[in-house]
Amino acid sequence: MMNLLRQSGEFVIKGPPNELESARAAPIEATAFEPELAILERGVRLAFQLAAASDPSARTVYLRLLRNTLVPVFQIDPQETLVRRAWPLTDHPFLVEVVESKEPRMGAIAGGPMGPHAREIQNRTGVLSGIAVPVTYKGSVHGILALGSRHPELLSDDLFQALIHVGQLLTAALAAGGSARRET
Secondary structure, three states, rough: OOEEEEEEEEEEEEEOHHEEEOOOOOOOOOOOOOOHHHHHHHHHHHHHHHHEEEEEOOOOHHHHHEOEEEEEEEEEEEOOOOOEEOHHHHHOHHHHHHHHHHOEEEOOOOOOOOHHHHHHHHHHHOOOOOEEEEEOOEEEEEEEEEEEEEEEHHHHHHHHHHHHHHHHHHHHHHHHHHHHHHOO
16 A cells, blocks of 8 residues: 655655556556665655755655656655656656666756656656666666755755765665575
């Protein structure tokens, strides 16, 4: 069951991928185990805490990449604008570049080319710029740790580097979790 949690002024949408609404007709099967979900939630919370120090309106989200579809698994947005459906990766060229290069990116989002689903989400959330960090598992992109800013001037190289480190921690934690599953 998908839950909306409110803790200390933050709103978090929580649930495995198969319980989130999909922009596609085909169901997206769950590919995450409970420990994996806990890892992803902690990563989103850490990214939010790092961002909130300089940009209290920033939103953070972990987007799971499943069959070229982005599925919001965990998100925190102090303005309560939550995205509850998946959308095609190809709708968001900024994120396509991150997935294809497996390299983090920081920059403007508003005004850039986007497909209809991503444009609707950008308009609704008010995100103008962002940071996107790929999280890999077994050499493939598992998902993207993303931070959206409504105030582009508040994004900094220090925050970019901090989120890269959080992404590296998530990658290491997913690998360690995968090793632990194989050993049991």
